[in-house]
Amino acid sequence: MSFCINRIAVVGLGLIGCSWVKGLRQRGCVKQISGYDRNLDSMQLAQQQGIIDSYSDDIQQVVRDADLVVVSVPILAVDEVLRTIAPAIAAHAVLTDVGSVKGSVAASVAEIFGADFNRFVLGHPIAGSERSGVTAADADLYVNHKVIITPQRHTSHQALALVRNAWCAVGADVEYMAVEHHDEVLAATSHLPHLLAYSLVDTLANSHENKEIFNYAAGGFRDFTRIAASSPVMWRDIFSANKDQILKTLDLFQHDLKFLRQAIEEDDTTQVMGVLTRAKAARDHFSKILARRAYVEPMKATSITYRAQAGKALTGSFRVPGDKSISHRSIMLGSLANGTTEVTGFLEGEDALATLQAFRDMGVVIEGPHRGRVTIHGVGLHGLQAPPNALYVGNSGTTIRLLSGLMAGQAFDVEMSGDESLSKRPMGRVADPLRAMGAVVETAENGRPPLVIKGGSPLKGIHYDLPMASAQVKSCVLLAGLYADGETTVTEPAPTRDHTERMLKGFGYPVQVNGATVSLKSGGELTATSIDVPADISSAAFFMVAASIMPGSDITLEHVGINPTRIGVINILKAMGGNLEVLNEREVGGEPVADIRIRSAQLKGIHIPEDQVPLAIDEFPALFIAAACAEGETILTGAEELRVKESDRIQAMVDGLVTLGVDAKGTDDGAVIQGFGSEGSFGGGEIVTHHDHRIAMSFAVASLRGGDEPVMILDCANVATSFPNFVELANGAGMNLTVEEA
Ligand SMILES: O=C(O)C1=C[C@@H](OP(=O)(O)O)[C@@H](O)[C@H](O)C1
Numbered sequence: 072m073s074f075c076i077n078r079i080a081v082v083g084l085g086l087i088g089c090s091w092v093k094g095l096r097q098r099g100c101v102k103q104i105s106g107y108d109r110n111l112d113s114m115q116l117a118q119q120q121g122i123i124d125s126y127s128d129d130i131q132q133v134v135r136d137a138d139l140v141v142v143s144v145p146i147l148a149v150d151e152v153l154r155t156i157a158p159a160i161a162a163h164a165v166l167t168d169v170g171s172v173k174g175s176v177a178a179s180v181a182e183i184f185g186a187d188f189n190r191f192v193l194g195h196p197i198a199g200s201e202r203s204g205v206t207a208a209d210a211d212l213y214v215n216h217k218v219i220i221t222p223q224r225h226t227s228h229q230a231l232a233l234v235r236n237a238w239c240a241v242g243a244d245v246e247y248m249a250v251e252h253h254d255e256v257l258a259a260t261s262h263l264p265h266l267l268a269y270s271l272v273d274t275l276a277n278s279h280e281n282k283e284i285f286n287y288a289a290g291g292f293r294d295f296t297r298i299a300a301s302s303p304v305m306w307r308d309i310f311s312a313n314k315d316q317i318l319k320t321l322d323l324f325q326h327d328l329k330f331l332r333q334a335i336e337e338d339d340t341t342q343v344m345g346v347l348t349r350a351k352a353a354r355d356h357f358s359k360i361l362a363r364r365a366y367v368e369p370m371k372a373t374s375i376t377y378r379a380q381a382g383k384a385l386t387g388s389f390r391v392p393g394d395k396s397i398s399h400r401s402i403m404l405g406s407l408a409n410g411t412t413e414v415t416g417f418l419e420g421e422d423a424l425a426t427l428q429a430f431r432d433m434g435v436v437i438e439g440p441h442r443g444r445v446t447i448h449g450v451g452l453h454g455l456q457a458p459p460n461a462l463y464v465g466n467s468g469t470t471i472r473l474l475s476g477l478m479a480g481q482a483f484d485v486e487m488s489g490d491e492s493l494s495k496r497p498m499g500r501v502a503d504p505l506r507a508m509g510a511v512v513e514t515a516e517n518g519r520p521p522l523v524i525k526g527g528s529p530l531k532g533i534h535y536d537l538p539m540a541s542a543q544v545k546s547c548v549l550l551a552g553l554y555a556d557g558e559t560t561v562t563e564p565a566p567t568r569d570h571t572e573r574m575l576k577g578f579g580y581p582v583q584v585n586g587a588t589v590s591l592k593s594g595g596e597l598t599a600t601s602i603d604v605p606a607d608i609s610s611a612a613f614f615m616v617a618a619s620i621m622p623g624s625d626i627t628l629e630h631v632g633i634n635p636t637r638i639g640v641i642n643i644l645k646a647m648g649g650n651l652e653v654l655n656e657r658e659v660g661g662e663p664v665a666d667i668r669i670r671s672a673q674l675k676g677i678h679i680p681e682d683q684v685p686l687a688i689d690e691f692p693a694l695f696i697a698a699a700c701a702e703g704e705t706i707l708t709g710a711e712e713l714r715v716k717e718s719d720r721i722q723a724m725v726d727g728l729v730t731l732g733v734d735a736k737g738t739d740d741g742a743v744i745q746g747f748g749s750e751g752s753f754g755g756g757e758i759v760t761h762h763d764h765r766i767a768m769s770f771a772v773a774s775l776r777g778g779d780e781p782v783m784i785l786d787c788a789n790v791a792t793s794f795p796n797f798v799e800l801a802n803g804a805g806m807n808l809t810v811e812e813a
């Protein structure tokens with residue numbers, strides 16, 4: 072049975088109340104509507120327009136038999152209205168309001184109806200229009216708009232359900248919030264901006280130059296002060312009804328404004344830049360940044376599907392985005408250095424941006440990124456400040472693990488959390504050695520994020536034998552070592568990427584490397600430098616495989632980082648018969664770089680040498696596709712680490728390959744894949760990526776050798792974590808991907 076209320080009474084026939092009942096009526100959700108307003112003509116008009124069925128100048132008469140009473144009068148009039156209607160409401164009637172302040176209404180309700188009165192549901196629709204009054208009523212005003220309901224402990228479930236249903240029926244998105252929190256959030260997001268707009272216009276209007284100012288005040292003035300044209304009476308009332316919260320936010324704002332004034336007066340351009348860059352980043356990304364803190368629900372990430380179809384031979388010479396591992400480290404070490412570090416080639420992907428935002432949150436002034444350029448005003452090893460909130464690091468394992476080491480050495484507490492995928496990844500591997508160094512680290516169940524790292528715990532250097540080949544764990548311990556008493560030493564079971572060691576040296580910090588053992592002592596300093604981030608070999612890998620498997624291909628990937636700890640993919644593809652040439656080898660800022668030419672070749676199956684596994688750890692999803700196109704069997708062993716990446720990459724790849732008709736099996740530490748060789752091709756089907764960027768891109772590569780049926784690759788939004796322009800580059804080179812957003 073569809074939702075329908077017998078009788079609704081609306082007190083206050085303005086835009087908000089009239090639009091709600093008009094919407095309900097239009098959708099067949101109400102039988103009878105009675106209305107009251109101080110102005111007779113509003114009541115007459117509302118009746119003429121069919122918004123209400125009846126009215127009376129006796130307010131008690133209007134509410135007497137109502138099942139739902141909607142109080143939609145200016146906020147300071149609510150108290151008096153409630154006192155007047157209280158004796159007349161029916162014993163079962165539910166009441167609700169629409170005011171922008173909830174604390175003052177809650178207080179009136181408690182005083183008039185009693186503290187336990189459970190049939191008043193406090194509500195606040197976040198919708199409006201420049202127009203007002205009965206004639207502006209719009210049955211669709213609330214479609215896809217938020218309505219905040221602030222239930223109290225004693226609010227009855229039935230009453231709550233009725234009001235919720237009545238809002239949902241007109242298309243609103245209902246959210247719940249505590250009364251006080253609502254008023255605090257609204258003070259900041261709505262009330263303070265209105266107050267500032269009114270005040271600025273008043274100041275300028277009173278100035279002697281006012282005519283000049285208004286004549287020439289175009290864009291900025293107009294945008295900033297648009298809301299000063301709102302109803303003065305309404306805002307006077309809101310400012311008094313939410314006085315305490317508004318004063319609190321205003322004080323905070325005045326403090327920050329004073330700081331900005333002083334920075335300008337003292338020509339402290341770094342601090343001025345700090346305010347502007349933080350604000351711009353927050354404004355540009357506010358839905359994401361605020362998701363964990365503000366009243367809006369985390370924005371449902373748009374779901375992105377790739378429809379991938381057979382492609383052409385790949386051609387061209389191009390550069391893939393900057394190295395993710397080096398980009399993370401450039402922000403970390405640049406922030407902790409003395410002086411200003413300039414970075415070029417920075418990866419503007421979400422993982423590296425999460426690191427950048429974390430350091431901004433800890434008070435570091437960072438300009439950019441703009442076309443891969445970032446300027447970091449280092450604060451020194453001991454200059455970080457406590458962040459105002461938990462650090463949210465999204466999908467990035469590197470951020471949370473490396474930061475854990477750095478945070479262990481700070482004087483303040485930090486909490487770090489991430490998205491659903493990161494929240495399943497093991498953090499015990501960093502918590503254990505940090506605890507051995509004296510850090511206090513709390514994890515959620517089974518050593519998963521969120522992590523809380525307590526500040527002010529003295530650290531001591533340790534010797535740590537890494538239980539697994541992990542550059543993240545190695546780096547975490549070394550970074551904590553910058554703050555630990557004495558020497559910190561790490562020995563790894565197999566070589567892993569050494570960007571941290573190289574970059575520390577690049578910043579002038581002494582690091583000893585002796586075979587598999589790295590050590591450093593605290594007490595040194597980092598000196599700002601310039602960093603040229605090479606293209607990411609992990610992103611290049613998708614094109615290496617693509618060009619290898621697609622007959623007729625010939626591409627050159629420019630300026631790719633070929634650090635010896637990262638070139639497993641080149642070695643493995645060559646061992647499989649790939650045609651890869653490493654050209655123009657050079658060194659840029661302590662990292663070897665080259666252009667890589669790849670021509671198609673018939674690959675053959677091999678048993679991948681285990682010593683190559685850590686050197687190609689992120690490239691296996693792409694290599695699984697190469698194996699499927701090879702002649703014969705490919706065997707991977709010693710790769711159990713793949714099971715704890717953004718997804719269980721062994722399972723995700725095997726499942727996807729099987730979906731596309733390939734004979735593939737997972738094992739505890741790897742997989743066995745029967746290649747279909749030169750005559751074969753992938754079938755069509757739907758790929759579950761588990762939101763893992765590398766799974767998504769790998770199957771996009773596979774589709775090159777697809778048949779008539781498309782490969783539908785689900786949940787590809789996270790490709791933006793490591794390779795934001797993947798689709799454009801891929802299609803430009805010869806792939807055939809269409810992006811479908813929902
Ligand atoms: O240190 C780094 O930048 C990384 C190390 C590797 O992780 P593990 O240390 O977990 O192997 C790799 O998979 C990750 O993409 C980046």
Ligand SMILES: C=C(OP(=O)(O)O)C(=O)O
Nearest residue numbers: 466467468469470689716
């Ligand atoms: C494992 C990866 O990254 P992270 O651990 O930083 O999330 C990756 O990019 O493949």
